[in-house]
Amino acid sequence: MSLLAIATGTGLRAIWIRIPLCCAGSVVYNHGIHDANHANETFLILGGQVLKLNRKDIHVGRRDFIKTTSIASVAATLPAAKLAGQDAGSSTNHSPVGTKQKLLFLSSNPENHEKFIESIRSVPGTDLLVTSIKVDFQKPQEIVQTIHNENANIIVLCLSGFVFNYGSLNDSMGELNIPVIVFTSNPELMLIDANLAASLKANGANVTFAISQEQALDSVKNAARPRILEGRRAILYGRRFDSTSVPAHNLTEYQVYKRTGVKMQYRPIEQLAALYNDVDEASAIGEMERWKSEAVEVIGVSDKAILDACRLYVALRSTIEKEKLSAISIDCLGFTMSPNPILPYPCLAFARLRDEGITAACEADVCGMLSSMLLQEISRKPSFMCNLMSVDLEKSKIVLSHCVAPLKIKGTNAAQMKYRLHDYHGFGRGVVPEVEFPLGMEVATGAFSKDLKSFSLWPGRIQSQVKETEGTAKKGITLNVCANTMDVKIRDAERFLQNIPGLHQIMIAGNDVRAIDKALFRMNVNLVGPSDFTPPEV
Numbered sequence: 001m002s003l004l005a006i007a008t009g010t011g012l013r014a015i016w017i018r019i020p021l022c023c024a025g026s027v028v029y030n031h032g033i034h035d036a037n038h039a040n041e042t043f044l045i046l047g048g049q050v051l052k053l054n055r056k057d058i059h060v061g062r063r064d065f066i067k068t069t070s071i072a073s074v075a076a077t078l079p080a081a082k083l084a085g086q087d088a089g090s091s092t093n094h095s096p097v098g099t100k101q102k103l104l105f106l107s108s109n110p111e112n113h114e115k116f117i118e119s120i121r122s123v124p125g126t127d128l129l130v131t132s133i134k135v136d137f138q139k140p141q142e143i144v145q146t147i148h149n150e151n152a153n154i155i156v157l158c159l160s161g162f163v164f165n166y167g168s169l170n171d172s173m174g175e176l177n178i179p180v181i182v183f184t185s186n187p188e189l190m191l192i193d194a195n196l197a198a199s200l201k202a203n204g205a206n207v208t209f210a211i212s213q214e215q216a217l218d219s220v221k222n223a224a225r226p227r228i229l230e231g232r233r234a235i236l237y238g239r240r241f242d243s244t245s246v247p248a249h250n251l252t253e254y255q256v257y258k259r260t261g262v263k264m265q266y267r268p269i270e271q272l273a274a275l276y277n278d279v280d281e282a283s284a285i286g287e288m289e290r291w292k293s294e295a296v297e298v299i300g301v302s303d304k305a306i307l308d309a310c311r312l313y314v315a316l317r318s319t320i321e322k323e324k325l326s327a328i329s330i331d332c333l334g335f336t337m338s339p340n341p342i343l344p345y346p347c348l349a350f351a352r353l354r355d356e357g358i359t360a361a362c363e364a365d366v367c368g369m370l371s372s373m374l375l376q377e378i379s380r381k382p383s384f385m386c387n388l389m390s391v392d393l394e395k396s397k398i399v400l401s402h403c404v405a406p407l408k409i410k411g412t413n414a415a416q417m418k419y420r421l422h423d424y425h426g427f428g429r430g431v432v433p434e435v436e437f438p439l440g441m442e443v444a445t446g447a448f449s450k451d452l453k454s455f456s457l458w459p460g461r462i463q464s465q466v467k468e469t470e471g472t473a474k475k476g477i478t479l480n481v482c483a484n485t486m487d488v489k490i491r492d493a494e495r496f497l498q499n500i501p502g503l504h505q506i507m508i509a510g511n512d513v514r515a516i517d518k519a520l521f522r523m524n525v526n527l528v529g530p531s532d533f534t535p536p537e538v
Contacts, residue, residue: 100129101224104152106143110134113158113185116213120156123217126224128154137163140172147173154223156181156216159193166192170199177524179223180207187211204453206524228377228519229370230261233324238331238364240266245333246365246503250450259452260370260523262327269331273342275315284310291348291421291433299422301431306348306421309431313349320358327359329369336430345430347404347483354382354406355416361385362404368504371447371455375508378515382406384507388500389481396493396536397463400445400505401485403432409441409509422483434483437462442535443488444511447501454526456501459511459535460490489538492530499528511535 105117110132121130131150135143137159147155155178180200184193190211197209208223210216241248253264287310292298316328335341350360359376361369362385372383386402403424407416417435424430439462446457466485488507490496513533520527 100127101153102151103128103130103154103156103220103224104147104150105130105132105156105158106135106146107132107158108135108137108160110158116158116216119213119217120220123221123224126221128220128224137166137169140167140169143169144172144174147176152178154179154181154220156183156220157196159184159196160186162186162189163192166196170196170203173200173203173205175204176200176206178206179219179521179524180205181210181216181219181223182207183210183213183216206521206526208521222518222521225522227261227522229326229373232262232326232373234262234264234327234329234359234369234373235319235323235325236264236266236329236331236364236366236369237269237272238266238329238334241366243331243334243364243366245363246368248366248450251366251452255452256366256370259525260374262370262373264366264369269335269342272315272319272330275319276312276343279311279314281307281311284314287313287352294416294419295421295433296418297420299420300428301421301423305344305423305429305431308344309346309348312344312346313352316346316349316353316360320353325358327361327369327373328353329361329364331364333363336424345424345432347424347430347432350404351406351433354404355408355412357382357412359383360404362402362504365502365504367448367450367452367502368506370452371501371504371506374448374455374519375444375446375506375516378512378519379508379510381411381509382408384409384484386484386505386507387482387503388505389485391493391497391500393493393497395489396491397487397489398445398460398493398496398505399485400488400507401482403482403484405433405435405437405484407433407435409435409437411509425482432483437465437484437486439464440538441509442511443507443509444513444516445488445490445505445507446516446529447504447506448525449501452525454501454528455516455520456496456499457513457516457527457529457533458490458496459513459530459533460488461535461538463487463489463538489536490530491532491536495530 103120105113105120107113110117113132117130117132121128131152133146133150135146137143155176157180159182182193182197182200184190186193194209197207201207208219210219238244241251256262256264284307288303288307291306291310292303319325320328330343330346332343332346335343336345346360350362353360354376357376359369359372361372365385368385372385376383384400384402384405386400389399389401391398407419408414409417417437419433419435421431421433424432441462443460443462444457445460446455448455464487466481511533513527513529517527
């Protein structure tokens with residue numbers, strides 16, 4: 001928490017006041033003995049830094065303290081007030097699992113909605129603490145104060161539909177980081193209510209607009225359910241938020257948890273290397289023989305390369321089981337290009353883990369890992385985490401490519417796809433599976449944005465697949481792409497181009513857009529996609 005502290009010395013004593021800036025909470029006073037060497041000095045502590053101030057330029061007295069704390073207390077109640085650079089998502093309010101969710105029902109005439117309020121309290125599958133408060137929608141500051149005083153997890157705005165406008169209500173509420181259900185009790189005269197909902201959305205609020213009690217109750221039920229990834233654990237091996245290829249310096253473990261519910265932890269790659277070195281070769285021979293026997297063809301790959309990859313799988317699988325992990329990731333590009341890599345290439349290990357229902361994310365990509373976790377959890381199918389190579393606006397298709405691919409893209413109980421084994425990018429080392437994907441298969445591809453506030457999702461169909469990993473580009477330049485490369489037909493390629501979330505796309509079989517949208521709503525994440533979510537024909 002960012003704090004502002006002012007200290008003044010008088011004789012041997014000093015008074016320290018720590019003031020939370022734009023954060024909910026009380027002001028903390030700390031009276032203590034001050035070093036006599038600094039008895040006549042004044043210090044300003046801001047963001048963890050101690051600054052010495054010139055006493056000639058500043059005087060701090062009791063009234064100044066009182067005035068400053070009063071201002072800070074008021075600032076803490078303003079929804080849009082935040083420190084420069086402070087993540088807006090950090091104020092997302094989620095109750096821990098097992099505790100009641102707080103729902104705030106705001107209406108100008110709650111006495112007319114008592115049966116509806118009781119229905120909300122009784123929504124099946126939820127444990128809601130519902131507070132109903134009468135408000136004047138023409139007094140936005142009172143509503144804002146009420147929202148912050150109640151510290152709600154969900155807000156229901158029950159509107160009458162009989163007002164000309166709601167004034168500055170949407171601007172005063174700012175960017176609310178909790179689900180807001182705007183319910184119009186007069187759906188035949190909904191224009192002003194719809195305008196308020198649209199304005200709140202424009203300010204970044206996570207809004208669902210309901211025109212019936214049944215629809216509102218369904219939205220409440222969805223919002224009150226635990227987030228789909230709540231409490232899931234993930235380990236990333238590598239530098240903290242500093243992936244070699246996909247750094248995420250804007251994020252923290254706290255921000256990831258507050259947005260998604262995932263508890264993630266970084267560990268040094270050297271720790272994984274030690275686990276790998278302790279794996280007995282005998283424990284990995286069975287996995288090696290399975291890869292070889294089930295492959296259509298093994299091209300230029302030694303048994304040792306396959307065995308090393310399988311030893312890594314054994315080490316990862318052991319860690320996952322011991323620590324009850326849902327996801328694991330390695331900053332693989334941090335060592336794969338080294339002449340003496342600390343670990344074998346993880347491509348085979350990751351492919352097997354995905355088929356077993358574990359998210360195995362490439363390159364310690366935080367957003368890619370979270371995207372894979374979400375899509376795999378909803379679809380109950382392994383995901384294909386891939387590079388976005390190009391976008392063809394004219395033909396409305398994209399080229400996706402990566403060396404790690406699941407063998408059971410249609411589900412862990414589905415038939416395994418055919419595959420070949422060959423080395424990594426023609427380097428003469430490592431081993432990767434080149435999988436034969438079904439042409440014409442309906443897929444969805446998407447990922448979280450870099451700030452985790454939106455999720456890009458596009459339906460598509462696999463149009464064609466490059467079976468050889470080396471081809472020739474238009475200008476005659478050798479194009480060495482990854483082992484699994486395919487053309488995917490999508491809708492509205494221009495809109496896709498302007499909403500690319502990052503380096504990696506996450507592809508799953510099928511199209512679960514409604515379930516994905518509901519899961520994102522509980523995370524306070526906006527869904528971005530084409531106007532038509534049906535897959536295009538090839």
